[in-house]
Amino acid sequence: MSKLNKRDINRSFNRWWYANEIPNNLDYLLGPSLLYALMPTLRKLYTNDDDLRDAYFRHLSYFNTQAIWGGGTLTGIMSNLEESHSDQSNRDLNEDEVEVNDNFISMTKTGLMGVLAGVGDAVDSGCVQYIFITLGLPFAFEGNWIGALYPWFAFLLSTYSYGYYFALLGYIKGRMAAVDLVSSKRFQMITEILSTLGLILLGTIAAQYIQINLNTSFYLFENINNFSINLLEGLLSLSLILIAHYYLSKKGLDLLKGMILITIIICTLMVFGIL
């Protein structure tokens, strides 16, 4: 019989959501946050002090993952496994039943945290966050406070909502929840839709807020109308973005390297009088 309910999972997720990066440290990384998230659940499951202490230490161990896809799902999965562990310790195992012991729980946690973090970083930080930011940027460029407040609020609301869903999914489905998230076709399609939308919005923003101005007194541009100048500035910006993208894909994602490259190109164009 199930000892935990929806409220327990919600409380664990809320505690994880809050603690998250606060106690980040070199020894256990986010381990203390997971322990903090699961403390009330573990208290409910283990009445014996020794079992409870073991469970506390089990979740104080090394843990690092993305907060929503990783943390949300794993708080649910860990609640599920701890419930099975506490249940199994009070009875004999059935013949076809897998023993959920200390090692099994720890291996599941360390095995899944990296995979889920990869998906979470790519979707939340790489797509969802920037979709909201690009939608807010035009307002911010006009000096409107909605441009800052809206992306923050929308990101919080959406990530919290599906993070809570992942926690429930993790509790209900156990380890299979991670398989659902990482390899199900539906989630892969959603991820692809988000990244495509993000790229379309980025292209729009890049074209609207070009920060490069051609030197209109340069002899080649003297007799060209404004529309053509704008077009040339846009095409020059696009070319520089693509050059920097190609360069960074070869040399690694490094803001400083990209800045040095763009500085060299811009200085060269200035020497020739084009900018």
Place this chain on the structure above:
Amino acid sequence: MLTILEAFLLSFCLSLILSRGLGYASLMLRFTPMMMGLITGIILNDIPNALKISALIQLLYLGVLAPGGVMRSEPAVAVSFAIPIILLSNVDFRLSIMVAFIFGISGGIVYPYRIKINTRIIRLTEKYVEELNDKGLFKSIIVYPILGSLVLFIPLFFIGFYVLVPLFVQVLMFVSQTFIYPYLTIVSGALTLVGFALSIHVMAKSGQIFFFIGSFIITLLFNPFNGNILAYGLFGFIISILYVVLKDRIQGARV
């Protein structure tokens, strides 16, 4: 120059964000410059200009990710220092990008010290786990790390805002009188392009880069929705769904 109250409020807000004391809500506050830009604007009583500067700095930090929570440059630190410096020196907003980058890197150097403090606090957590002391665990996991970060960051940032900001203002005001000023402004503005290059790298899988190029060229040539970003968002959403569903059908048919 900044008053003591302004310098304190800025350093307190920035330290609270870096302490992550607002939970997951502080992720976007730390990783993107927009919200800290708004807070800085409120404290300096110039929201419109603070946001215009934040938006420019945001372009530089598009695509900057922090796998494992580690960043070489801290956008929140960058924007909170760049805004007062640019506003007080009265120079072209584009220069904020260069100023932001310098302070962002400095923030990236300072941030890991918080983790070192937490590593000391964790010994207490181990002790409280042994004792099964839940109140102690709350203190060692939540309260002490936040306090530790505030004690570390507030004095440091306060000195930065109160002492370094006026120095940078003097330097920028001097530079603005020299011949390099227009060149510096052009280079600084162009640096926003790096943010776009990084974000494409983060988002685009094989073939998807053409959506960026396509939307850039369509916007540049026709500006179909008169710059209305919400209309672009809706249009982009429909295109994205059509692309993914059609691609899936075609791949399914091949199999």
